[in-house]
Amino acid sequence: MAVPGKTSRRAGIADVARLAGVSIGTASKALNDRGQLRDETRARVQAAAEQLGFIPSSVATSLLTGRTFTVGLIMTDHHGRFSLPILHGAEDALGWAETLAFVCDTRDDPIREQHYVRSLLSRRVDGIIVAGRRAEARPPLVLQRAPVPVVYAFARSADDADCSVVTDEAGGAVMAIDHLVRTGRRRIAHVTGPHGHASAIARVAGVHESLAAAGLSLVGEPWYGGWSEVWGRFAAAALTREHPDVDAVFCGSDTIARGVADGLREAGRRVPEDVAIVGVDNWAPVAEECRPPLTSVDLNLREVGHRAGRLLLQAIESGHTPGVHAVPCQLVVRASSAPA
Amino acid sequence: MAVPGKTSRRAGIADVARLAGVSIGTASKALNDRGQLRDETRARVQAAAEQLGFIPSSVATSLLTGRTFTVGLIMTDHHGRFSLPILHGAEDALGWAETLAFVCDTRDDPIREQHYVRSLLSRRVDGIIVAGRRAEARPPLVLQRAPVPVVYAFARSADDADCSVVTDEAGGAVMAIDHLVRTGRRRIAHVTGPHGHASAIARVAGVHESLAAAGLSLVGEPWYGGWSEVWGRFAAAALTREHPDVDAVFCGSDTIARGVADGLREAGRRVPEDVAIVGVDNWAPVAEECRPPLTSVDLNLREVGHRAGRLLLQAIESGHTPGVHAVPCQLVVRASSAPA
Structure with missing residues (x-):
């Protein structure tokens, strides 16, 4: 649609009133659903407004x-x-x-x-x-x-x-661990982002709390690193060497989890048969393209x-x-x- | 910061004028950088405005x-x-x-x-x-x-x-092919999104144009599929079977390219030694996490x-x-x- 020329202007309430054959006050009442008006009058004003493409100014509303x-x-x-x-x-x-x-x-x-x-x-x-x-x-x-x-x-x-x-970051970690425990995993490791990052700290607390409630403890210390796939791959390689009996990895982000999935596969572990993985973020471009598709904590x-x-x-x-x-x-x- | 109580209100220009000991007109001139005023007066008004946290209303500007x-x-x-x-x-x-x-x-x-x-x-x-x-x-x-x-x-x-x-979609494809040709690739294939998609069509045209200008032609037909990694992996597996001498793949998106990179590696091809890959989008979460990191056409x-x-x-x-x-x-x- 081309922009109309200078002669064009927006229809005002006076134009609507003129076309409907009513006063400006009546037109205003009809358009703002106020006052006592006959249905037929209200309908006529609304039809005129429609016909002229009249759009009420928000300035009037602001003043009120x-x-x-x-x-x-x-x-x-x-x-x-x-x-x-x-x-x-x-x-x-x-x-x-x-x-x-x-x-x-x-x-x-x-x-x-x-x-x-x-x-x-x-x-x-x-x-x-x-x-x-x-x-x-x-x-x-x-x-x-x-x-x-x-x-x-x-x-x-x-x-x-x-x-x-x-978001309840610690609660998200509890959900992930509870899910892994309920589905039969017992040797759970945690690979996450940088040491000192608030999300990493909150999630580690949730991990420990939830494992303790199930009478379990974490496999090794939390693996702190970065929010990247390459860190996930490195961590997976080291983790399977140090703890060959690991059967689940909870990861601090989907990106890390995707790296862990590739790293585990390249270390000869099947996901999820040998090792289950849960990530955090539920970011579709990563979680859905992961091999296999990734269970993830959605931060809502x-x-x-x-x-x-x-x-x-x-x-x-x-x-x-x-x-x-x-x-x-x-x-x-x-x-x-x-x-x- | 807690929200101030009902007694608090924004400072107006009258408050600024009062504090600076000038008329409202003078205060307005000073704040809008208009009119003839002594530097000292202007500075005093500006200091008062600063002290009161005075913020000019955009409504006045709109009216002007x-x-x-x-x-x-x-x-x-x-x-x-x-x-x-x-x-x-x-x-x-x-x-x-x-x-x-x-x-x-x-x-x-x-x-x-x-x-x-x-x-x-x-x-x-x-x-x-x-x-x-x-x-x-x-x-x-x-x-x-x-x-x-x-x-x-x-x-x-x-x-x-x-x-x-x-964006000049066809021009982006020309850039990708020219780059591959200049760096020594001759057996170039193209894996892209759905048949009939406007971007796919524009890029295929650019691919043919640019290969023809170099005296080359595409290896096989364009591979139409979807904008996903799984399609990239499937296509890479089929491509290496049908055309074992392929030495480069231009992909219609970074997501496809990432799948092609994984598929080629799993088919025993080294990237970039045996096969070069170029994607489209330069979307950091995909291009930078690709193995190896992905050359990509940025749509700007x-x-x-x-x-x-x-x-x-x-x-x-x-x-x-x-x-x-x-x-x-x-x-x-x-x-x-x-x-x-």
């Missing part, structure tokens, strides 16, 4: 409510893995385009973040969601005293007076985004809910953990 | 210019692979938060798209970018006569009077987004530029295509 029905979504992501499901969940909570989100990608740059915050505040957003891509706590936004509610999603705020929605990021959106609306409408809200994970079972 | 300095970015994506680089490029073009983008993910649902379009128009966006995730042409947005410029990114509009920015989606953003600003400010604007691809060389 003091809200702009816009929020900011500040994110930082390289591959969309974390931020897209959070955006989808937030969109669902914000109600099918009733409230729209300005999306700003700070690319891990604090100056860019500050710039975007100022820009969002100058547009009078009703609130801001900050979506992180790591489980580590992050410093609160610098809001320059603007009374705008903020909800942190995935990466919680370091200030406990803020409202944060996170869409639900994190949805909860963040709901809490933000609640903060805008009625009240702020401080504290850290944890969303449970969910286990997605595929072939890599079928019982031996 | 007739623009809202907002655009819509309509996308549809499952994994962020296509839309995130387009968002990044558009953000860069829209100028560091000067113009903010409402991002709406339609999830391939035309009803949702129409809903978002209405919502964007009611917010008086200055323009809309529509980012597709396939190279196929898509129907134009239904704009209900609203005179808002639209630029289509990656998936072009089916209406040639619209403005679309696409960030540049597509940047160009779309620039063309949209141009359409808003001065004039619409109809037609299809093609952005060249770029070859990223990694180990999988090292000369034999």
Whole structure:
């Protein structure tokens, strides 16, 4: 469709009223579903609006409510893995385009973040969601005293007076271990990301807790390394040498798990017959292409985004809910953990 | 940071003027860098604004210019692979938060798209970018006569009077083949996605053109299948049986290429010593984890987004530029295509 020329302009409410043969006040009542009007009048105005392609301005709504029905979504992501499901969940909570989100990608740059915050505040957003891509706590936004509610999603705020929605990382690890134990595995190892990473720490705690509850203990120490396939392959090779009787590996990410699957196969182990594997992230491009397809702990990021959106609306409408809200994970079972 | 209580409110320009001991008019001049003022006065007003956390409202700017300095970015994506680089490029073009983008993910649902379009128009966006995730042409947005410029990114509009920015898919295939020929490969096969897919068709044309220019022809027919690793593995196994002298495979996507790399290794071929591989997408999670790391045609989606953003600003400010604007691809060389 070509852009109409300068003579074209949007139809206004006066045009609608003229076409329907009513006053502007009546047209406004009909279009906003207010006041006492005959059904026939309301229908005539709506038909006129339809015919002219009249779109009500959100400015009027803003003046009435003091809200702009816009929020900011500040994110930082390289591959969309974390931020897209959070955006989808937030969109669902914000109600099918009733409230729209300005999306700003700070690319891990604090100056860019500050710039975007100022820009969002100058547009009078009703609130801001900050979506992180790591489980580590992050410093609160610098809001320059603007009374705008903020909800942190995935990466919680370091200030406990803020409202944060996170995934229950330790609970996800418990789910993975419980699944392996219930399906008959007893010699379980754990290969994960860097030493000191908040997600790795939380998951290791869940692993130990859950194994202890089953009267088992971890095969060797946790294998700390990186979130990469190459680390998974290295770890699998070393693990089968050091602990030839290992019958399951819980991995801190799907990427690691994919490397472990290849490494085990190349060490002559069958997955899942000899060794079961469970990953974390349930990221389709990795989990579904793994050989065999990977059982994985889904971090439920869409639900994190949805909860963040709901809490933000609640903060805008009625009240702020401080504290850290944890969303449970969910286990997605595929072939890599079928019982031996 | 806790949200301030009801008594808190944003500082207005009157508060800034009072604190600086100047009139509201003077404060406005100082903050908007207009009019004749002494440097000392300007500095005093700016210090007061800083102290009070004063943020100018964008509403005033909109009233002056007739623009809202907002655009819509309509996308549809499952994994962020296509839309995130387009968002990044558009953000860069829209100028560091000067113009903010409402991002709406339609999830391939035309009803949702129409809903978002209405919502964007009611917010008086200055323009809309529509980012597709396939190279196929898509129907134009239904704009209900609203005179808002639209630029289509990656998936072009089916209406040639619209403005679309696409990648030069055939040119990307030419780059891949030229690279393989220049590095000594002569027996080149092509494994790609589904028969009839626009990207597959465009790339096959580029492959034939570029091989013919080098006095070569394709080894066998193009292998059409799916955009998956499993298809790449199947194709590699069949290809080495049918054409044991193949010395290079150009693949229609990185995912296929990764499957081909595994399939060739499992068929006893060394990559790149015996067979070189080039993929398309340069999607880091796949290309970098491939064994060996994958040479790949980058679709330059960030540049597509940047160009779309620039063309949209141009359409808003001065004039619409109809037609299809093609952005060249770029070859990223990694180990999988090292000369034999």
